[in-house]
Amino acid sequence: MAIDVVWFKRDLRTRDHVPLLSAILSGRPVLCLFMLEPDRFKQKDTDPIHVNWELDCAIDLSKTLEKSGSSLHFQIGDPVKILEKINNDHDIMRILSHEETGNSWSYSRDKKVLKWCNSKKIEWTEYPNNGVIRRLENRDLWKRERDSRMRIPLNETPTFSKSIIFEGKIPNMGDLNLTPRNLVSRPKPGEDAALRRLDIFLNEDSKKYSWAISSPILSTKHGSVLSPYFTAGVISVRRVVQETTSKINYIRKNRLFIDDYSDWIQSLISFRRRLAWRCHFIQKLEMESNLDLIAQNPAIEEILDRKLDFEKFTRWKEGKTGWPFFDACMRQLTSTGWINFRMRAMMMSAASYNLWLPWRDTGIFLAKQFLDYEPGIHWSQVGMQSGTTGINTIRAYSMTKQGRDHDPKGEYIRKWVPELSMVPTDFIHEPWQMPVSLQELICCRIGIEYPEPIVNELVSRKNGISKTYSARNGEDARRISKKVLQMHGSRSKSRRNIKKNESSIQKKLF
Ligand SMILES: Cc1cc2nc3c(=O)[nH]c(=O)nc-3n(C[C@H](O)[C@H](O)[C@H](O)COP(=O)(O)OP(=O)(O)OC[C@H]3O[C@@H](n4cnc5c(N)ncnc54)[C@H](O)[C@@H]3O)c2cc1C
Incomplete structure (x- = not known):
């Protein structure tokens, strides 16, 4: 009997997994597939921490599937070859x-799989993911469509009646020849x-x-820190x-019994807005795949x-710029795999405006540090x-x-540096201002135990901004743009107004 393959990516x-539900409803035996693709491991933006995280999430998924009467097939190799073998063994219907x-690589991988499916007359059905809309030409109707998708009812874990059971070994990172760095508090x-x-x-x-997310310290508790989970799609x-909306409605109904209910509602509304940003940004790559x-x-x-500039790039990457707060943030990121939005933006801004480094190199380095790389x-x-977009506030x-x-x-700085x-x-934010006698007394000589600032922060930032504004003015x-x-x-419209307000607030804060 022909089978349906659910390809977990x-x-x-x-x-809330429509492909899985649809396969089960077909009545055909279902084979749940997870592929580890060595070709992907070689991509510049892939880091072993990404593969390790996905593998651990897949192992967890396999346990849930087992409880529901199925299992997850772990396969290592080229997707077309893996599918070819499954087709020979079982006869794939869909x-x-x-x-x-994804990135340019996953886009071209999918094109190869589609070509293979067409050659075998196998139907490959791809279901919409989140609020990202395929084959959209512009954004006119995007928001309406995205919001209506967010209202579709959710389904819980389905139960399998017919399933192809995996009898192989679940691989580990050693089998993949990958050694991820150890992440603190993953x-x-x-x-x-x-x-x-x-x-x-x-x-x-x-x-x-709302009050806490700009801080690298407070955001680890009061931010959702759901981004690694979204990236793996767990x-x-x-x-x-939907759960955020329910919570907002609950607080509204019970406001008489809840302290500071208004701040809480505002926080949740702001969080829900960011969930829309997630879809909005991914939509950009969907429409412009390179x-x-x-x-x-x-x-x-x-x-x-x-x-x-190799030296500047290395000092930026290693958190040895001589700017204490920046160095602390970079070191938090490299050891935990996560940092909040504002500090990510600050890292790019330091690289781009102060150090004048090219975005692709710095972007690849950051991608490899983020456990939630999306x-x-x-x-x-x-x-x-x-x-480099020409349309956003600098x-x-x-x-x-x-x-x-x-x-x-300076407690955060002292922890990470x-x-x-x-x-x-008094000197923690500008240690280069310490008298030499104090530097010697505390064994923190600037230029020896801790570096001098890599460049003058104020002057380099001003230069960077003015060069960027003038580059935007060319015909x-x-x-x-x-x-x-x-x-x-x-x-x-409302988002534009919000953005306007936020950017004027940010202008003041910078
Ligand atoms: C240079 C740079 C690179 C970034 N790279 C990534 C990345 O690879 N993966 C990633 O998930 N986020 C990225 N972000 C966006 C943002 O920093 C993270 O989504 C956020 O810090 C994740 O923490 P959280 O889950 O606690 O977010 P919360 O504040 O709790 O927000 C909830 C969710 O909303 C989405 N979100 C929040 N802020 C943004 C934003 N500004 N743009 C788009 N979606 C947002 C995320 O999915 C996030 O998980 C990047 C930001 C910058 C400036």
Whole structure:
């Protein structure tokens, strides 16, 4: 009897999984497939931490599938060859998966699989993922369609009646010849862990969301930190949107009994808006699949003419810039695999405006540090924060100001930059101002135990901003910016107003 294959990609869950449900409803035996593709491991933006995270989430998925009467087939190799073998053994009727919006490599991999399916007359049905819409030409109807998708009812883990059971060995990282770096405080993998985090966030931690998310310290508790779970697809955006809306309605109904209910509601609304940003940014890559390779506005990119200065790049990557708060953030990121939005933006801004480094190199390095690497969000944000889209406000952060705002006493700096652990609070944000006698006394000599600032922060930032603004003014740059706006710009009036307000607030804060 012919079978249906459910191809799990970055959607490693059983709940709210339409391809899985549809395969079960067909009545045919179902084979659940997860492929580890060595070709992908060689891609510049893939890091062993990504593969390790996905593998651990897939192992968790396999346990849930077993409880529901099925199992997950772990296969290592080229997808076309793997599918060919399955087809020879079982006769595939249909392949079902979610649409994937990945980098240039996954896009061309999918084209090869489609070609193979066509040659074998096998139907490959791809179901919409989140709020990303395929074959959209512009954004006119995007928001309406995305919001209506978010209202589709959710389904829980289905039960299998007929299933092809996996009898092979579940691989480990050694079998893949990959050695991931050890991440400090990595979240627990899998669907149940994601649901637990969502529960704690919605019922407790989100109360201070709006107030806390700009801080690298507070955001680890009061931010949702759901991004690694979204990336592996162990929880759907739709579920989180619906549960957030239910929570907002609950608080509204019970407001008389809830302290600070209004702040809490505002926090949850702001969180829900960011869930829409997720779809909005991934939609950009869906519509322009080479955002990871080519700047949205190549005319600006050409004029900026950023070159890779190896020494600056190395000091930026290693968190040895001599800017204490920046170094602390970079070291938090490399050891935990996560940092909040504002600090990611600050990292790109330091690289692009102060150090004048090319976005692709710095973007690849950051992609490999993020456990939640999501190409659609990542490359759109890298473009925005490096000033190469032509349509976004130029956001160049002062590292010293960010440090004073978010770590006034320097505790965070001392934790992540132990060389500075003895520096008194008065000097913690500008240790180069310490008298030499003090530097010697506390064994923190600037230029020896801790570096001098890599460049003058204020002067380099001003230069960077002014060069970027003038690059935007060229005729070609303006013409392309118009096209970028037409294709990717948000059509939501309210969002434009929010953005306007937020950017004027940010201008003040930088
Ligand atoms: C240079 C740069 C690169 C980035 N790369 C990634 C990436 O590879 N993967 C990734 O998930 N996010 C990326 N972001 C966006 C953002 O920093 C993270 O989504 C966020 O910090 C994740 O933490 P959280 O889950 O606690 O977010 P929350 O604040 O709790 O938000 C909930 C969810 O909304 C989405 N979201 C939040 N902020 C944004 C945003 N600005 N743009 C788009 N979606 C957003 C995310 O899915 C997030 O999980 C990047 C930002 C910058 C500036």
